[in-house]
Amino acid sequence: MITSSNKARTWPVGMKLLIGEFQLPWAQLTATAMMSVIPVLIGFGFAGRKMVAGLTAGGVKE
Numbered sequence: 001m002i003t004s005s006n007k008a009r010t011w012p013v014g015m016k017l018l019i020g021e022f023q024l025p026w027a028q029l030t031a032t033a034m035m036s037v038i039p040v041l042i043g044f045g046f047a048g049r050k051m052v053a054g055l056t057a058g059g060v061k062e
Contacts (some may be wrong), residue, residue: 011036 009017015032018025044051 006014011032015029018028018032
């Protein structure tokens with residue numbers, strides 16, 4: 001994506017811009033990766049039981 005402002009950039013593009021030519025800020029990359037993963041884990045925590053119940057209900061033949 002070509003953007004001219006920081007407000008229009010997406011999350012992965014912002015993470016890529018953290019990496020420099022001769023530097024790799026592990027602390028910032030780890031923090032942004034955790035901020036990306038935590039909402040997915042919370043969403044799966046709420047919907048996971050329903051998803052597993054639906055998958056197993058469809059696999060049982062009566």
